[in-house]
Amino acid sequence: MPIEEAIRIKRDRVATLQTILAELPLSHPALTLEIGCGHGHFLTAYAAENLEEHCVAFDIIQDRLERANRKTNAAGLCNVSWLRAFDQDFFDAFPPGFVFNRKVFILFPDPWPKRKHWKNRLIQSGFLDKLAKITAPDTQLCFRTDHAPYFEAASIVINDHPDWTVESPTLWPFERLTVFEARADGFRSLTARRKSG
Numbered sequence: 001m002p003i004e005e006a007i008r009i010k011r012d013r014v015a016t017l018q019t020i021l022a023e024l025p026l027s028h029p030a031l032t033l034e035i036g037c038g039h040g041h042f043l044t045a046y047a048a049e050n051l052e053e054h055c056v057a058f059d060i061i062q063d064r065l066e067r068a069n070r071k072t073n074a075a076g077l078c079n080v081s082w083l084r085a086f087d088q089d090f091f092d093a094f095p096p097g098f099v100f101n102r103k104v105f106i107l108f109p110d111p112w113p114k115r116k117h118w119k120n121r122l123i124q125s126g127f128l129d130k131l132a133k134i135t136a137p138d139t140q141l142c143f144r145t146d147h148a149p150y151f152e153a154a155s156i157v158i159n160d161h162p163d164w165t166v167e168s169p170t171l172w173p174f175e176r177l178t179v180f181e182a183r184a185d186g187f188r189s190l191t192a193r194r195k196s197g
């Protein structure tokens with residue numbers, strides 16, 4: 001694909017996402033985000049237990065989002081918004097002046113286990129820079145993976161980042177066994193806080 005065409009497609013995706021985001025209650029006093037929400041098991045349960053928050057979640061696979069939306073509709077929840085987006089598009093489209101101020105969940109992202117693919121891992125310094133711009137001080141970052149090497153690498157990146165501090169002990173805020181989690185042999189969790197300033 002020519003570079004000009006790729007740029008146009010991305011610009012169109014971001015513009016569409018900006019229109020959708022403009023319709024969401026981003027001025028809500030308590031905002032939580034899930035990045036890579038899968039079929040929505042976790043966030044649906046979280047939203048049901050935290051009705052005072054508005055939860056925003058995105059994933060790149062439309063079928064997952066449709067299933068997630070059916071779950072919240074069946075539960076009668078009005079405090080969740082499901083979006084189809086790539087993480088970079090989401091950051092580019094997110095309107096200035098709004099921030100997530102409760103939690104950011106990142107559960108079982110692709111670990112990209114081969115060394116040559118590590119550059120594709122979500123938890124990297126540049127990603128944390130962007131996440132810091134759309135979160136308020138003291139927002140909790142909750143990361144969980146079943147891949148031990150990724151956990152170790154992510155722990156170092158988060159701990160070394162100037163905008164985040166790793167909590168010890170980990171203060172995991174909510175448990176809900178998902179289909180993916182039930183299949184995992186085990187997992188490790190990390191929480192961090194957005195620093196002030």
